[in-house]
Amino acid sequence: MFWEQLLNGLTLGSTYALIALGYTMVYGIIQLINFAHGEIYMFGAFVGLFLVTVAGADLFTALIGAMIFCMILGMLVERIAYRPLRGKSSRLSALISAIGVSIFLSTLMALIRGTNTTRYPNILEINTYHIGGLEISSLQIIILVVSALLMIGLQLLIQKTKIGKAMRACSQDLDASSLMGINVNRVISATFAIGSSLAAAGGVLVGIYYNAVWPYMGMMAGLKAFAAAVLGGIGSIPGAMIGGLTLGVMEIMGVAYLSSSYKDAIAFAILIIVLIIRPQGILGKKITKKV
Amino acid sequence: MEAFLTQYIDAYYLRIFVLIGINIILALGLNLITGVTGQLSMGHAGFMSIGAYTAAILTMQYQAPFWAALLAGALLAAFFGFLIGIPTLRLEGDYLAMVTIGFAEIIRVFFLNFEPGGKAVGLYGMPPNTTFVLVWGIVIVVILLNAKLLDSRTGRALYAIRENEIAAEASGIDTTRMKVLAFTVGSFLGGLAGGLYAHYMSYIAPQDFGFMKSIEILNMVVLGGMGSIPGSILGAVILTIAPEMLRIVADYRLLFYGGLLVILMIFRPNGLLGDVRIYDIKKRWFKKEVG
Amino acid sequence: MYFQGKTRLAIVLCLMMMFSLIAGCGGGTNETNGDKAAGDTIRLGFLGATTGSVANYGIPGEKGMKLAIQEINAEGGVLGKQLEGIYEDNKGENSEIANITTKYITRDKVAGMIGDPCTGLTKVAADIAQKNKMVIFSAGATGEGVVEIGDYVFRNTLLDKFAVPVVVDWMLDDQGWKNVAIITSLNNGYSTALTPVFKQALEARQVNIVLEDSVNDGETDFTAQVTKLKNSGADVLVFTGYYTEAALIMNEVQKQNFDIKLIGGDGLYGQDLAKLGLSAVEEKVIFYCGFSTDQPSAETEAFLEKYRAEYNEEPDMFSAQYYDAVRILADAMETSGSADPTVYKEELAKLKDYPGVSGMTSFREDREPVKSPVFLLTVKDGKFALVNKLPVEVK
Numbered sequence: 009m010f011w012e013q014l015l016n017g018l019t020l021g022s023t024y025a026l027i028a029l030g031y032t033m034v035y036g037i038i039q040l041i042n043f044a045h046g047e048i049y050m051f052g053a054f055v056g057l058f059l060v061t062v063a064g065a066d067l068f069t070a071l072i073g074a075m076i077f078c079m080i081l082g083m084l085v086e087r088i089a090y091r092p093l094r095g096k097s098s099r100l101s102a103l104i105s106a107i108g109v110s111i112f113l114s115t116l117m118a119l120i121r122g123t124n125t126t127r128y129p130n131i132l133e134i135n136t137y138h139i140g141g142l143e144i145s146s147l148q149i150i151i152l153v154v155s156a157l158l159m160i161g162l163q164l165l166i167q168k169t170k171i172g173k174a175m176r177a178c179s180q181d182l183d184a185s186s187l188m189g190i191n192v193n194r195v196i197s198a199t200f201a202i203g204s205s206l207a208a209a210g211g212v213l214v215g216i217y218y219n220a221v222w223p224y225m226g227m228m229a230g231l232k233a234f235a236a237a238v239l240g241g242i243g244s245i246p247g248a249m250i251g252g253l254t255l256g257v258m259e260i261m262g263v264a265y266l267s268s269s270y271k272d273a274i275a276f277a278i279l280i281i282v283l284i285i286r287p288q289g290i291l292g293k294k295i296t297k298k299v
Numbered sequence: 300m301e302a303f304l305t306q307y308i309d310a311y312y313l314r315i316f317v318l319i320g321i322n323i324i325l326a327l328g329l330n331l332i333t334g335v336t337g338q339l340s341m342g343h344a345g346f347m348s349i350g351a352y353t354a355a356i357l358t359m360q361y362q363a364p365f366w367a368a369l370l371a372g373a374l375l376a377a378f379f380g381f382l383i384g385i386p387t388l389r390l391e392g393d394y395l396a397m398v399t400i401g402f403a404e405i406i407r408v409f410f411l412n413f414e415p416g417g418k419a420v421g422l423y424g425m426p427p428n429t430t431f432v433l434v435w436g437i438v439i440v441v442i443l444l445n446a447k448l449l450d451s452r453t454g455r456a457l458y459a460i461r462e463n464e465i466a467a468e469a470s471g472i473d474t475t476r477m478k479v480l481a482f483t484v485g486s487f488l489g490g491l492a493g494g495l496y497a498h499y500m501s502y503i504a505p506q507d508f509g510f511m512k513s514i515e516i517l518n519m520v521v522l523g524g525m526g527s528i529p530g531s532i533l534g535a536v537i538l539t540i541a542p543e544m545l546r547i548v549a550d551y552r553l554l555f556y557g558g559l560l561v562i563l564m565i566f567r568p569n570g571l572l573g574d575v576r577i578y579d580i581k582k583r584w585f586k587k588e589v590g
Numbered sequence: 591m592y593f594q595g596k597t598r599l600a601i602v603l604c605l606m607m608m609f610s611l612i613a614g615c616g617g618g619t620n621e622t623n624g625d626k627a628a629g630d631t632i633r634l635g636f637l638g639a640t641t642g643s644v645a646n647y648g649i650p651g652e653k654g655m656k657l658a659i660q661e662i663n664a665e666g667g668v669l670g671k672q673l674e675g676i677y678e679d680n681k682g683e684n685s686e687i688a689n690i691t692t693k694y695i696t697r698d699k700v701a702g703m704i705g706d707p708c709t710g711l712t713k714v715a716a717d718i719a720q721k722n723k724m725v726i727f728s729a730g731a732t733g734e735g736v737v738e739i740g741d742y743v744f745r746n747t748l749l750d751k752f753a754v755p756v757v758v759d760w761m762l763d764d765q766g767w768k769n770v771a772i773i774t775s776l777n778n779g780y781s782t783a784l785t786p787v788f789k790q791a792l793e794a795r796q797v798n799i800v801l802e803d804s805v806n807d808g809e810t811d812f813t814a815q816v817t818k819l820k821n822s823g824a825d826v827l828v829f830t831g832y833y834t835e836a837a838l839i840m841n842e843v844q845k846q847n848f849d850i851k852l853i854g855g856d857g858l859y860g861q862d863l864a865k866l867g868l869s870a871v872e873e874k875v876i877f878y879c880g881f882s883t884d885q886p887s888a889e890t891e892a893f894l895e896k897y898r899a900e901y902n903e904e905p906d907m908f909s910a911q912y913y914d915a916v917r918i919l920a921d922a923m924e925t926s927g928s929a930d931p932t933v934y935k936e937e938l939a940k941l942k943d944y945p946g947v948s949g950m951t952s953f954r955e956d957r958e959p960v961k962s963p964v965f966l967l968t969v970k971d972g973k974f975a976l977v978n979k980l981p982v983e984v985k
Binding site: 035039041088089092093096097098099100101102103104105107108109110111112113115116119227231234235238242269270271272273276277279280283284287288289 | 333339386389390391392393394396397398400401402404405408409411412510511514517518521522525551553554556557558559560561564565568569570
Binding site for chain 3: 505
């Protein structure tokens with residue numbers, strides 16, 4: 009049972025990680041907790057659902073379609089709700105604006121689709137493989153593989169491409185990057201686009217895995233993913249991956265061996281303890297206070 | 300007095316006025332922590348629930364006098380505020396926000412498992428001791444004390460921490476003590492409001508104090524104007540009345556609400572009454588010399 | 591300079607708003623003091639959620655209530671007046687139902703309220719109703735401590751404490767299950783109240799409870815719980831929550847490739863159970879309730895026809911109980927000759943052998959309803975189908 013539970017945890021954790029990446033990327037550059045990120049993830053799931061049920065798309069097309077849609081949605085949100093605030097107001101007003109977007113988007117979807125949970129069709133045939141006494145379903149393999157591929161892709165993008173370099177520069181110093189001739193607004197847009205598309209992928213995968221989507225699914229998932237990002241060290245991309253996986257495994261193991269009634273409390277308690285011992289998270293850089 | 304009021308004012312309006320009063324106390328408490336001292340707390344509903352449950356259990360199961368139960372609830376909330384204040388010595392900004400979210404979630408899960416608190420069913424049948432006169436009496440006292448505090452040396456020290464913590468420390472302010480003080484007093488008010496709420500609704504359940512409730516209180520503070528007493532009052536008034544007025548447009552009200560938050564932040568990023576202080580009003584309107 | 595013209599304007603506006611509200615109250619009272627109830631219509635308030643996680647109970651309930659009002663009005667109304675339903679959506683939230691109940695009583699001047707389908711929400715509303723001497727008639731609350739709130743509180747449902755022992759007997763004697771697992775939905779008041787009822791009934795028969803676990807409403811990840819269930823050696827799963835989570839648990843059971851039946855209460859009675867679970871719930875989920883469209887009585891048959899003609903869909907327990915509630919209330923008003931809750935509540939309490947569309951209903955001395963039989967339903971070809979009818983004996 010331990011190995012099966014570990015597998016459950018890793019699957020859950022990799023979906024957290026996909027969402028957490030968006031939080032951490034945006035945070036790394038403009039120090040904003042993008043509260044609407046959970047709703048972008050929810051939209052991704054619903055766009056995927058639409059493509060599958062109405063257009064009869066397969067997994068790959070649904071995934072790409074949802075990612076493109078949310079890419080645009082993410083950039084739009086940034087353009088409308090965050091950019092006008094940038095530079096002239098406190099980070100808290102930006103945060104409230106993000107909360108506003110979050111409420112707006114979830115209500116919008118509730119109006120379009122109703123607040124009921126909707127079934128996500130099985131796009132794939134589910135096979136179960138037995139590996140040395142361990143049962144693993146094809147769905148779990150797909151989720152783990154797709155998440156891993158996306159994360160590797162992201163890492164390559166950040167490390168090897170020009171826009172990745174610009175993003176890294178911006179995360180170190182926005183003003184200096186601007187002076188070096190980097191179009192900061194474009195880099196921020198790109199960050200939102202990439203982060204949102206990863207969340208959309210997470211949404212589609214979760215939909216397929218659990219067969220269910222609903223308009224308010226973004227809030228708790230967003231909260232957990234944000235916790236994962238903080239746990240890993242907010243602003244750090246490998247940190248978000250490790251944070252996501254750790255949180256997922258912790259949660260499942262909590263249910264399996266401690267008590268399912270305290271599931272969320274266990275996850276948050278560990279988070280608080282980690283933060284008190286290591287305030288910058290697992291992989292975060294220590295912030296030196298500037299005068 | 301109460302009988303007099305119920306005779307002349309519609310019970311429905313009276314109910315909303317009482318809820319406005321309770322929300323003002325909540326908003327003023329959070330304003331002290333987040334608005335004035337600049338420590339982002341996103342778990343104020345957690346303090347509220349501690350006050351609510353403590354007071355309710357004391358009056359129902361131990362037949363404690365109402366005032367004593369209220370005070371006990373507020374003091375217990377203050378104690379937890381003090382505990383949460385301690386990590387602020389090490390944590391800043393969004394890490395602190397995460398700890399406060401986590402804390403409120405842990406409290407919620409605790410009450411979900413808490414047998415004397417009725418678990419998910421909640422507690423029901425508290426004596427309806429909270430009256431219009433009592434609530435608004437407390438509101439006035441809280442406003443006056445709050446104004447007094449912010450106008451004092453301590454108050455200015457709190458503002459200084461928000462503006463620049465390092466400079467504040469360099470000027471000889473004991474920032475640690477001040478931050479813990481803000482948390483303790485702020486959560487005391489949260490607990491007080493919780494006790495009043497429990498004895499007004501006669502029904503509480505863990506779901507009433509979830510993450511969205513914390514966000515709602517935060518919105519009151521930010522919408523009204525960070526660090527401003529009249530601002531917090533205005534925020535509480537607007538956010539209590541708005542959902543009732545928007546009831547006509549039932550399904551769309553949260554859509555408006557979300558959109559409104561974004562628009563407000565774009566056009567008035569510091570809130571409607573950002574940093575308006577009571578003594579400024581005195582100075583301007585009564586032409587009285589201050590200081 | 592903190593204080594500028596604009597801010598002053600804002601304060602003035604804020605004060606004006608508050609005063610206009612107070613002025614509004616004054617006006618409102620004068621108007622409503624004109625006693626709307628004595629006016630041209632008799633108003634009934636609907637309590638229920640038409641959006642949110644319990645919307646599957648409220649939506650059919652609202653339809654049942656509308657149908658009853660429409661029919662009564664076509665037959666000439668009550669006491670020579672037309673009935674008028676007022677419908678607000680309480681979203682399944684405590685604070686919402688409290689505000690709506692107050693609004694119904696003080697502003698809409700209703701003569702009675704029908705609902706809510708959920709026990710917890712009904713208690714919130716019933717407390718306010720009792721204090722204001724207003725009749726509340728729940729068409730779905732099956733848990734403990736509802737009518738105890740006071741003599742203005744009624745309900746016409748099959749109570750869990752009467753139904754569960756019957757169901758447990760069926761599970762053990764008919765089906766021969768021995769090892770039982772129980773899953774509770776922790777943030778669901780209905781579920782946390784039903785679990786002890788099941789446990790008591792199971793323990794009374796000395797059944798082995800091999801696993802006690804919990805989930806939360808609104809979650810989708812039940813992998814850990816289902817893996818535990820798979821390894822627990824249980825013959826049957828009792829889940830005390832709502833339809834959404836039941837369907838998702840069964841989906842996960844199907845994915846983890848094992849076979850177990852899920853038994854639950856009428857919280858599972860939602861069309862979404864079949865829509866979400868598809869083959870995973872077909873003849874796998876069995877729940878008890880007080881209504882079935884199979885083998886209907888003459889009254890039920892007539893109701894079925896009217897409902898199908900009006901809405902072009904099948905009614906469920908909630909539509910039937912809301913329909914009955916409106917009918918029973920209207921009868922009590924007619925018999926007592928008054929739409930005043932303080933008067934007609936006396937007549938209401940005397941209800942005996944009422945042949946409702948949701949079964950035969952009588953009120954005991956303590957106003958608790960007694961309904962028989964218990965229907966066991968499952969999902970067959972995407973529709974609810976009768977498994978068994980079990981008689982209830984209440985002392």
